[in-house]
Amino acid sequence: MTDINTRPASRATIEDVAAAAGVSVATVSRALRGLPNVAAATRSRIEDTASRLDYRPDPAASRLAAGRSRTIAVAVPVVNTWYSAQVVAGVEAVCSEAGYDMILMSVGIDASHRRRLDAKAALDRRVDGLVLVDLAITDDEIDSLIGSKLAVASIGPRLGRMSTFGIDNVRVGEVATRHLLDLGHTRIGLIGEDTVPVFEFEVPGQRLTGHTRALEQAGIEPDPELIAFGEFAIDGGYEAFDRLMAMDDPPTAVFALADEMAFGALQRARELGIDVPDDVSVIGVDDHPVAAVVGLTTIHQDVSEQGAHAARAVLSALDGTDTELVHETSPVRLIERATTGPRR
Amino acid sequence: MTDINTRPASRATIEDVAAAAGVSVATVSRALRGLPNVAAATRSRIEDTASRLDYRPDPAASRLAAGRSRTIAVAVPVVNTWYSAQVVAGVEAVCSEAGYDMILMSVGIDASHRRRLDAKAALDRRVDGLVLVDLAITDDEIDSLIGSKLAVASIGPRLGRMSTFGIDNVRVGEVATRHLLDLGHTRIGLIGEDTVPVFEFEVPGQRLTGHTRALEQAGIEPDPELIAFGEFAIDGGYEAFDRLMAMDDPPTAVFALADEMAFGALQRARELGIDVPDDVSVIGVDDHPVAAVVGLTTIHQDVSEQGAHAARAVLSALDGTDTELVHETSPVRLIERATTGPRR
DNA sequence: CTGAAAGCGCTAACAC
C-alpha cells in the first residue's frame, strides 16, 4: 500500500531518476549538470523528475567517478584571529555561491614540518583547490602541492608559483612610519612578531623593511633597540610595549605591526598612566573594527575581500577559465584617528 | 630503468599495496584500518608496504563504499564574528586531532527558510555530523537532519532532541543586571539584538529574561523604553546606546548583551563626552579579548571550549561511543573591570 | 586469518 506521498526510505539514485523519466542514467547525468547534447524537452522532464524525487547526486560517487570534489580548503596558521576570520568569511562566501564546500584547517604557527606534511596528506585528493593564508612555504612544498594538481592561491606573502593576493606590506610600513615622522617623531618604536627570520618573504618582515626605509629616507638611523617582538596578538603587543616603555629613553611613537598588538600597547599604556597620544603615539595596521572604538590610527585593508579574490582565483583555475598567475595588491589607506599626535 | 627512488606518477591504490605485500585488497583494508582478524605479522608487513608506497586511501572511494565521510560541518550564522571564530577554532582542533575534516558553512542570520533548506541539501551525504552554532531551528528541521542519520550537536540555544552546549543565559542576564543593581543603579538600559521574537529559545531572549527577572526581584518595574535593539555587533551597540542616551531620562547603567555591542556603546559614549562609568556604567557578555583592553566589565565564557565539547559529542556519537543526549552548561563568571561603578 | 567478488552511485568514453 504505497502512498503516493511516501518519501523513499533511502535516497533516490540517478537510476531511480532515469527509470522515472524513461531515459538512461547517462542522460540524467548530462541533463542535470547542464551539459550539452540533451534535448530541451528531455532536460526539463528530467529536472522535474529529479526534483519530484528529491534527488541529489551523491557527492562521494561523483567525486570518485569524476575525480573532482567540488571542495576547496583554506589553510590558516591559527583559526581564531580576526584576520583569519575575515579571510575565511571571504572565501566561504565565494565557495558557497559557487556550490563548493570549504574545508578549514589550521596548520599552526610553529614552523615544524610535521604540521605542514600532515596538511599535505590531509589535502591529498580531498580537495580540488587550496587557499593558503599567511603561510611561509618553501618552493618544494609549493611544487608538491601543485604537483598534486591542486589549484592554489595564497593570501599574504607573495609566493612565486601561484597567484597571490595581499597588500603592499613594504608600503604599509612606509606609510605608517612616515605618518609618525610627519608628526615630528624621531624615536619610533616598532612592535612586531617574533618570527623566524625569513624576512624577505613574510608580512612582518616586509612591514619592517618599509619602516626602516622610511626612517632612512628621513635621515634617521634605525635603532635595533627600538624593535620589540612579541606574539602577534594583544598580549604580545602588551608585553612589547611594556619593554619599550621601560627603556631609559623610550620612543615617543610606536608602530605596531597589527591592530591587535596595538590594542595590547594601548592597554599597557593606560595601566602605566602613559597618555596616548600626548606621551606616546600609537599606530596599527588592519583597521580592525575595534580600532574605531578605541580611536586607533591605523592602515586600513580589506581582508575578507582578499579572501574572496583568492577563492575566485582558485575556482576559475578549476574551471579552466583563468589559468595565468596573478599577483593582486589591494589598496590600503591611512586612517587617522586619536592615538597619534605631534611629538611634544 | 626504474629508479628505486622514483615516486609513482599516479597515486598508489589499495591494489598496489595488496600486490606489493602479497595479500588481497580485503586484507589491506582490514589491516590499515586496525580491524581485527589480521595476523600481527601480516599487518605490520602491510603497514610497511603502505608507507613505502606512500599509500593513502582515496577518501571518495572509501566514503562511497563505507557510507561515511569522516567529515563534519559546522554551521554558523555569520563567519566573521569573534564568537564564531572561537567556536570554529574549538571544533577544528578536535576534528583535526581525530582525523576528521571540518566544513564551515554560514547560513545567514535572515530567518529565510531558503538558506536553511539549502544548508540541508548541502549537508546531505557530504558529512557525517554537524555542529549547529546559535541557530534557532524548528523541530521539523531537527528531525529532518537527524532523520538523515547525521550526528548533530548544538551550541547556544538548548534544542530538544540533540546534545547542546552553552551557558545559562538566563543566569547571565541575572548576574549582569544584579551587578548593576548592587552598584545602586535603578534605571538600567539593555542593548540587545533585534531578533525574531522566539524569545524562549534564543540566546538574546534568555539574557533578557534574566535581566527582567533580576529587576523584578529588586522590586523594579521593567521599562520597555529602556530596551534598545540593534544588530549584534559594534555598530548595533553604537546605535542602540545613542538612542538610549537621547532619552529624556536616560539610564545610568547599560547592559549590552554582547561585548561587541558594548564596544559600540563605549565608542558612542566617548564621542558624546559621556564618562564611563561616572555618567553611565556599561557591562557586556563574553569577555572578548578586547574587553580587557578597554576595561570592560563583562561576563566571561569560554566559547572555543564549547565548540570543542560539541565536536567531541558529535564524534563520539559517530563512534557509537556515546549515544545519549547531554545538555552541558559551561560556567560563567563576572569580571569586574573599569566600566561599571556606583550610581552617582 | 585470508581471499573472491559484489557492489557503493556516479561519470565518461564510445557506440548508435
Added chain:
DNA sequence: GTGTTAGCGCTTTCAG
C-alpha cells in the same frame, strides 16, 4: 540526442 558499459578505489559480506 541518447544509451551501453566500463570503471573510479574502496568496503564488506560470504566462503574457505
